[in-house]
Amino acid sequence: MREVHWERISKAVAELFKKINYYLNEDVYNALKKSLEIEESPVGKRVLCQLLENAEIAAEERIPLCQDTGIAVVFISLGQEVIIKGKNLEDAVNIGVAEGYSEGYLRKSVVRDPIKRINTGNNTPAIIHTEIIPGDKIKITVSAKGGGSENMSAMSMLSPAAGSEGIIDFVLETVKRAGPNPCPPIIVGVGVGGNFELAPLLAKKALLRPLNEKNEDEFWRNMEDILLQKINSLGIGPQGFGGRITALKVSIETFPCHIASLPVAVNIDCHCHRHWTIEI
Amino acid sequence: MNGVKRLSAPLNEKQLLNLRAGDEVSIYGVIYTARDAAHKRIYEIIKNGDKMPFDPEGQIIYYVGPTPPRPGRVIGSAGPTTSCRMDKYTPLLLEKGIKAVIGKGKRSEEIKKSFIENGAVYLVALGGAGALLSRHIVRAEVIAFEDLGPEAIYKMEVEGFPAFVCYDLYGRDLFEEGIKKYRKE
Numbered sequence: 001m002r003e004v005h006w007e008r009i010s011k012a013v014a015e016l017f018k019k020i021n022y023y024l025n026e027d028v029y030n031a032l033k034k035s036l037e038i039e040e041s042p043v044g045k046r047v048l049c050q051l052l053e054n055a056e057i058a059a060e061e062r063i064p065l066c067q068d069t070g071i072a073v074v075f076i077s078l079g080q081e082v083i084i085k086g087k088n089l090e091d092a093v094n095i096g097v098a099e100g101y102s103e104g105y106l107r108k109s110v111v112r113d114p115i116k117r118i119n120t121g122n123n124t125p126a127i128i129h130t131e132i133i134p135g136d137k138i139k140i141t142v143s144a145k146g147g148g149s150e151n152m153s154a155m156s157m158l159s160p161a162a163g164s165e166g167i168i169d170f171v172l173e174t175v176k177r178a179g180p181n182p183c184p185p186i187i188v189g190v191g192v193g194g195n196f197e198l199a200p201l202l203a204k205k206a207l208l209r210p211l212n213e214k215n216e217d218e219f220w221r222n223m224e225d226i227l228l229q230k231i232n233s234l235g236i237g238p239q240g241f242g243g244r245i246t247a248l249k250v251s252i253e254t255f256p257c258h259i260a261s262l263p264v265a266v267n268i269d270c271h272c273h274r275h276w277t278i279e280i
Numbered sequence: 281m282n283g284v285k286r287l288s289a290p291l292n293e294k295q296l297l298n299l300r301a302g303d304e305v306s307i308y309g310v311i312y313t314a315r316d317a318a319h320k321r322i323y324e325i326i327k328n329g330d331k332m333p334f335d336p337e338g339q340i341i342y343y344v345g346p347t348p349p350r351p352g353r354v355i356g357s358a359g360p361t362t363s364c365r366m367d368k369y370t371p372l373l374l375e376k377g378i379k380a381v382i383g384k385g386k387r388s389e390e391i392k393k394s395f396i397e398n399g400a401v402y403l404v405a406l407g408g409a410g411a412l413l414s415r416h417i418v419r420a421e422v423i424a425f426e427d428l429g430p431e432a433i434y435k436m437e438v439e440g441f442p443a444f445v446c447y448d449l450y451g452r453d454l455f456e457e458g459i460k461k462y463r464k465e
Contacts, residue, residue, distance in 0.1 A: 063410075067344060147361075240455050
């Protein structure tokens with residue numbers, strides 16, 4: 001068994017949240033730059049230029065790309081040959097989140113109770129998803145998810161008879177209804193299959209895929225292309241001011257499901273698209 | 281785009297009449313921040329007949345909850361939050377004399393009407409560009425509701441703060457017009 005001290009996890013989590021809030025991922029930066037060549041709307045082009053400039057300022061000044069530095073979402077894949085020493089995994093992650101948000105001058109955006117709404121003051125608790133995997137490594141993925149795009153996400157239990165068309169209609173309807181609110185250009189994560197709770201998680205995991213990678217299955221790869229083309233025909237455009245570039249990417253993740261069900265979930269992410277993965 | 285128009289806050293009628301949906305504006309002067317929790321409190325203050333934390337006449341409200349500043353800095357990242365969450369409170373504030381709000385995203389039809397009826401405009405700043413926008417905020421102090429943390433009311437002095445006119449006094453809507461122009465059936 002391999003022993004890992006809890007502080008290695010908490011320190012890593014703290015650093016990761018600072019990093020993703022200051023530095024726009026290179027794949028997003030490149031996608032925005034490429035979009036500038038395609039966008040036809042003058043206002044849209046202006047928006048894209050300002051987003052690139054924003055990324056440069058954020059990195060240079062170590063100031064968050066966006067003031068909504070998100071609720072902390074942490075995926076942990078824990079090798080079954082690892083023993084965490086000193087504290088439990090959940091505490092280690094939450095201590096890391098609290099430290100990162102405090103040391104990094106990030107905004108604390110979490111309230112203790114959904115109705116009483118008193119700020120917890122340190123952006124904890126994080127939303128933590130854990131899985132046990134073979135081996136002696138710990139894979140940590142962090143994502144800072146803003147409220148604006150998360151609020152525009154949706155889930156539906158379709159009938160199997162709805163098929164591909166039903167999925168396409170639901171995704172388009174969700175993106176159309178979201179309009180300018182989730183800060184387009186957006187990244188669209190789609191989860192298909194599983195059940196009521198798994199489909200949204202698949203959609204969230206789909207958002208973690210690099211922008212230049214597609215689904216390995218040809219059918220779903222085509223579906224990703226079709227959806228991206230249809231979304232970019234909606235005319236919403238950068239910041240919703242009208243234009244060709246509404247989404248930079250559509251990623252779909254799937255899972256087997258019940259003979260009676262066709263669950264579909266759409267998780268929308270804004271152009272800051274903050275996430276990163278490390279292994280310790 | 282018709283070139284950038286300069287706005288001096290607080291606003292007067294002449295400045296507002298000159299604005300058209302789609303115009304890019306550059307704002308100078310004093311603005312006040314308020315988002316969800318501060319709106320709820322101001323709404324209750326007005327309903328109770330009490331005095332607002334600032335004189336609303338001609339003022340601009342900016343929907344923002346900034347990140348904390350690094351030492352020696354005026355403000356942290358400070359971009360707009362989604363406006364429609366403030367819809368419930370907006371008509372009353374416009375009736376009290378607020379002449380513009382800065383946020384992001386679309387609003388309900390009812391709110392759009394309320395802007396026109398009260399001679400006010402809806403401005404949109406770039407969502408997710410908080411680092412860039414922070415450079416245009418030259419002074420910031422909390423003037424009310426400090427206990428709300430990022431949701432407190434800040435009085436901000438801005439210089440050349442960039443925004444787009446989204447709803448103007450003539451009933452035009454930049455979102456609607458933009459989408460219509462670029463939608464492919």
